Amino acid sequence: MKSLYPLLLLGVLLVVGGTSAVAYEGDGISPVTGTKTQEKGPLVVEVVLRTNYADGVSTNQSVYETIWAMEDFWSQYADWQLVDQEEGRMIFERNLEDISPASKQNGHFGLTEDGVLTIFDGIPAEEKVIQTFFQIDVGKLESQRREQLMEGIPVESWYQFEDVIQSFSKIKKEEPVQ
Known part of the structure; x- marks a missing residue:
């Protein structure tokens, strides 16, 4: 009976939700009803880190961050100042009392x-x-x-x-x- 369980579950999913019931984790679609849920997957953004040095040199580093929890994301960049934000991209800046x-x-x-x-x-x-x-x-x-x-x-x-x-x-x- 244990070996039939996965097949029965798949059959229920297909009958209840049709072909749209097959969903990927994080896409916000219920695997049972096939409808959109409030749950969303992680947000992926480009983060540009601009460092301004006392000798007048500025450097930029670009990284892509997968954000699961905004609190964790903001705490990671607590020492930076957000200077610009647009869809999919955030620019942070910091000034260092050091030479480049x-x-x-x-x-x-x-x-x-x-x-x-x-x-x-x-x-x-x-x-x-x-x-x-x-x-x-x-x-x-x-x-x-x-x-x-x-x-x-x-x-x-x-x-x-x-x-x-x-x-x-x-x-x-x-x-x-x-």
Whole structure:
């Protein structure tokens, strides 16, 4: 008798609900009546994670999330701010008091031709600007510091980044009063 049970159940489903009784999990159709139920399957959304770093670099990472419970989803992104939402897509953003991985790996402080303190991707001579800061009064620069900036001062850490900005801000060229 046990082996007949699955066949009997299938027969009841087909007789009661017709061919529409065959349903897939999560599609919101009752396997007995073949009608729509209030129960829905998981929601799948694209989540874009934008990270803004103190050196002016922004990175985006895109992931697809299957949402079974909204509470769990929101708690997963509690440290992020929702900045945009449309059907099937959510964009979250966060600001970090740190320098970007790209700057840590290959960033160098240097000067542009007009004396603006800048972070370059690589040495300043390659002129691949990541972020500009302010114009320096080059006349007040010690020759050794000028040479360091011409060669490029590697950006190694957040602490060193802040130290360089602070030390050069002391000889920042003042804007003329208009």
